[in-house]
């Protein structure tokens with residue numbers, strides 16, 4: 483993004499507040515300080531996919547990893563009163579994963595830098611419109627579109643935890659618009675030494691600043707790889723569920739259904755009557771507030 487364009491974002495009623503500007507300045511300074519250190523920036527929620535990405539970069543590829551967490555509104559869910567009810571669970575998962583890495587891989591732990599959290603989401607009509615034009619997601623705002631805006635604003639490339647655009651081995655290819663688009667847009671890694679560097683071939687694509695290292699893997703293959711390397715126990719600490727109830731995963735949401743491991747603290751495999759009722763109401767577009 484040009485300096486001029488960036489400055490424009492600071493103006494007008496919906497521009498960054500004074501607090502936002504402090505956050506922007508601080509992260510700009512950190513990036514400047516980290517330049518030339520070959521830092522791997524990663525969006526890390528504490529979920530299975532992004533945690534696998536962090537572990538792979540840190541433990542397998544011996545990279546210095548700078549995790550990033552977007553606290554602000556990153557999709558249209560906020561309008562349905564459902565916005566990211568799982569934030570505290572994600573935080574707990576990240577804390578437990580960090581502690582386990584310190585214990586299990588003490589020599590690598592210092593290369594996992596402290597998580598940077600962000601309230602401010604840069605606005606960027608060009609990206610929002612370009613992504614909407616591709617018709618990848620049902621809503622105008624989407625987490626990946628938000629991640630692309632963020633990466634462009636700070637002029638960095640960021641790893642994204644997308645897994646499974648080809649599905650599991652032997653199963654038919656997933657037909658969702660996002661996966662189908664990525665299958666054709668992403669450059670397959672040519673060189674085994676650089677398998678993590680999977681990006682969109684078209685430099686003008688609105689998401690060309692995101693890196694998709696695990697897109698061609700699958701959740702089961704990721705788990706098998708982690709088991710072989712001995713860090714599957716860390717993946718067991720991850721949290722995926724969107725709609726936790728009293729500390730337990732709901733077992734009804736998409737994230738629960740696609741999970742290949744039980745959630746921490748799971749004792750039974752079936753959703754509770756409460757969870758089923760809530761899922762029913764959600765599916766009927768009722769507003770449920772926690």
Ligand SMILES: [Zn+2]
Pocket residue numbers: 722723724725726731732733734735736737738
């Ligand atoms: Zn769930």
